[in-house]
Amino acid sequence: MGAVGARALPPRAPPAYTPPMSLPHALLTSLLEKPSSGYDLAGRFDKSIGYFWHATHQQIYRELARMEAAGWIESLPAPDAGAGRKKLYTVQSKGRKELERWAMASTVPMDLRDALMVKLRVAAALPGLDLAPELRAQIARHEAQLAIYRGIEARDFPPGRPLSRAQALQRLILRKGVMYEEAEAAWGREVLAALEAPIASDAQPTR
């Protein structure tokens, strides 16, 4: 097969706007909770998701423009801001349906892509290399992040107080951050301990 000479095909029909991943859907969710301007979204990018996931204003403006073109959202000149260009985006029924569809659909997880894993492999090939400093830095970073999440948890969800459904879900999102950082830090400590362990030079039992 392989139609020879099929080179100069017209540029494929503009693919129907169906993003595989989730920035637009994250924005859609934010807008569902509260109609906002692109600037507002960039500023907070959602109180809970923004803890873990940063998006620049350019990304956000781009997605908003696309979603408006797709009819998922609509913009009105903001009631405040007289001569400014500020726009207020509101989710349309098409957008709400799309968000439901996406939420119910199954999503493939991201690859686990950690530079430290590669660096361990480098250390195996280049025995002179000392990864301990970088490891200590990473452990400290994860522990600091963990402390931040724990602080938020203690402040926003003190134990013993009953939570609304929305609050309970919000807390679970934060829990993910906590559990993720705990696992990262624990792994880091395990690696550091192994690096500092007596180097049983090569497969020699300590005897």
Added chain:
Amino acid sequence: MGAVGARALPPRAPPAYTPPMSLPHALLTSLLEKPSSGYDLAGRFDKSIGYFWHATHQQIYRELARMEAAGWIESLPAPDAGAGRKKLYTVQSKGRKELERWAMASTVPMDLRDALMVKLRVAAALPGLDLAPELRAQIARHEAQLAIYRGIEARDFPPGRPLSRAQALQRLILRKGVMYEEAEAAWGREVLAALEAPIASDAQPTR
């Protein structure tokens, strides 16, 4: 400021080839262990890192071409494969130095970007939504992956046998996969339990 009319600048000087992330360095590591063709690298993409991180052959060929242009690696027509185009890539001293530099440098971690976190937020805004099936699927997926890693661990690193330095490092890479999947599955179970818990409709103590 902002030199008006500075539009038609010549396309900025081709930025010195300094990738911020790590695919080239992962490939470099693989090549350091064993000079290979692009096809070989695509096939295994490194026994340990390939467990977690997939790279397509196009990515790999592109990176190999760039790294050769940068003088990090060199290609020779492969000794086998008579009339074929197969090339064997070998790390040059420049590449080895770059790998060391990168391994010692500190790396910024990736954002934690999980669709389920967004979906929980959606569920908070749209109370009709039932995320339980998707959650069960994710838990099953993580547990299956965990079983695979545990199998490899048991096969390659049975307890009680002393390990060489390289083997110990290899095992730590695998441990990361294990700990990551454990944390993901544990979080999933926590969320599922919360979703199925008595819905204390809104902040009403069960009393």
Added chain:
DNA sequence: CGTTACATGTAACCGGTTACATGATTTG
């Protein structure tokens, strides 16, 4: 009046993905 914050955008690049193409080698 000048600086800072608000607010939106264009241009250009890089990494990751998908589709397509091409040709050599091995095998039934």
Added chain:
DNA sequence: CAAATCATGTAACCGGTTACATGTAACG
């Protein structure tokens, strides 16, 4: 010799990032 596999690539897109541009509103 036809099909599968080996082996390498081009083209085109999309998402994420950085640099640059532009203008309004609020504040001291």
